[in-house]
Amino acid sequence: MKLSSRMEKLPPIPTLAMNTKAGELRAKGVDVISFAAGEPDFDTPVHIKEAASKALFDGQTKYTAVKGIPSLREEICNWVLDNKGISYDSEKEVVVTVGGKQSVFNALHCLLEEGDEVVIPSPIWVAYEPVANLTGAKVVLVEAKEENAFKATAEDFKKAITPKTKLVVINSPCNPTGCVYTKTELEELSRVILDSNAMILSDEIYGKILYDGEEHVSIASISEEMKNKSLILDGFSKTYAMTGWRMGYTLGPPEIIKAMDTLQGQSTSNVTTFAQYGGIAALQGSHDFLNDWISKYDERRKKIVEGLRSIDGIDVVMPKGAFYVFPRINGLFGLEGPEGILQNSVDVGLFFLEHARCAAVPGAGFGDDNFIRFSYATSTENILEGIDRIRTAVSMLK
Numbered sequence: 001m002k003l004s005s006r007m008e009k010l011p012p013i014p015t016l017a018m019n020t021k022a023g024e025l026r027a028k029g030v031d032v033i034s035f036a037a038g039e040p041d042f043d044t045p046v047h048i049k050e051a052a053s054k055a056l057f058d059g060q061t062k063y064t065a066v067k068g069i070p071s072l073r074e075e076i077c078n079w080v081l082d083n084k085g086i087s088y089d090s091e092k093e094v095v096v097t098v099g100g101k102q103s104v105f106n107a108l109h110c111l112l113e114e115g116d117e118v119v120i121p122s123p124i125w126v127a128y129e130p131v132a133n134l135t136g137a138k139v140v141l142v143e144a145k146e147e148n149a150f151k152a153t154a155e156d157f158k159k160a161i162t163p164k165t166k167l168v169v170i171n172s173p174c175n176p177t178g179c180v181y182t183k184t185e186l187e188e189l190s191r192v193i194l195d196s197n198a199m200i201l202s203d204e205i206y207g208k209i210l211y212d213g214e215e216h217v218s219i220a221s222i223s224e225e226m227k228n229k230s231l232i233l234d235g236f237s238k239t240y241a242m243t244g245w246r247m248g249y250t251l252g253p254p255e256i257i258k259a260m261d262t263l264q265g266q267s268t269s270n271v272t273t274f275a276q277y278g279g280i281a282a283l284q285g286s287h288d289f290l291n292d293w294i295s296k297y298d299e300r301r302k303k304i305v306e307g308l309r310s311i312d313g314i315d316v317v318m319p320k321g322a323f324y325v326f327p328r329i330n331g332l333f334g335l336e337g338p339e340g341i342l343q344n345s346v347d348v349g350l351f352f353l354e355h356a357r358c359a360a361v362p363g364a365g366f367g368d369d370n371f372i373r374f375s376y377a378t379s380t381e382n383i384l385e386g387i388d389r390i391r392t393a394v395s396m397l398k
């Protein structure tokens, strides 16, 4: 059986691959510490589970509108107004998707085709480039330099944009680098976008996970004109520890939201009905639990950065948001381990897995082979133990 040529363009997602490998080793009894998963280690707050459970037992088990129940869409718009300062029409300007991932897939498929260009900073999260390739559009990567805290400048974007550029993607706070674009940087970028034919897809899924007094600004909040050129992606997975619920959303101009609704209607249809009621409870309920989660992430962030910086051959930029660090590990290239000379981030990832029993995701999958991604959504004990193991393993390299 020959698969469609479309599938030749689509690699397996690297973040899941490392997590799966770690799981296989664990199943064999090996005690692996995973820094690979892109999800909070906290459980979904009880009031959210109760609301979904009540909805399930109350019979909320049928199809809903593809774009989500009206009360959830209204709550999303209220929350976005309160948290991002942007007003959206809950009937026409929001679609609830099966996770942020479906938002990416559907938005890119509704906007891009052969002959279009999409500008994406690199390093960045693993999903945009493969899906953009699938649409047939040309991906133009812009280097987000480490010396600029992994942020591409407005000038960098300007140089990459051509009359064919249909879309620019940003992700702030960023997975894997933890970089956060400031209001000034977004204002500069918005001038570039308004001067072009391009729209922007702003992935704000980590917008509530910030440190050191950083502020989250949505590029769509900069002006009404900018709102009209923006698609905002957000969701429940990271803020409320609801990764398994599969619930995200996109906000944007009515004609694009309508197209996304049509595409979703031809694939998954609505998000699981009773889960949507959990989403309402999440948005309406107290967010006090987040203070505790963020102070825990913050403590772990400092410990993992300090630990990684203490290992020869590894250096790290302090992340400002999300729950990832993206250390430079090319200082280990050229050194010899039991399996041979380490030559790239995959070799380093496999070396850490085999000899330090720690799973992290090679930077190659995020667009930069000189780095590796650690998630610190795991306990401080795991972080301290993992750093010790890595230090010991690295000291064996010759």
Ligand SMILES: Cc1ncc(COP(=O)(O)O)c(C=O)c1O
Binding pocket: 038, 098, 099, 100, 101, 102, 125, 171, 174, 175, 203, 205, 235, 236, 237, 243, 246, 247, 248
């Ligand atoms: C930057 C970014 N955007 C979107 C998502 C999608 O999350 P989900 O599909 O769980 O809502 C992820 C998940 O890892 C992410 O890291």
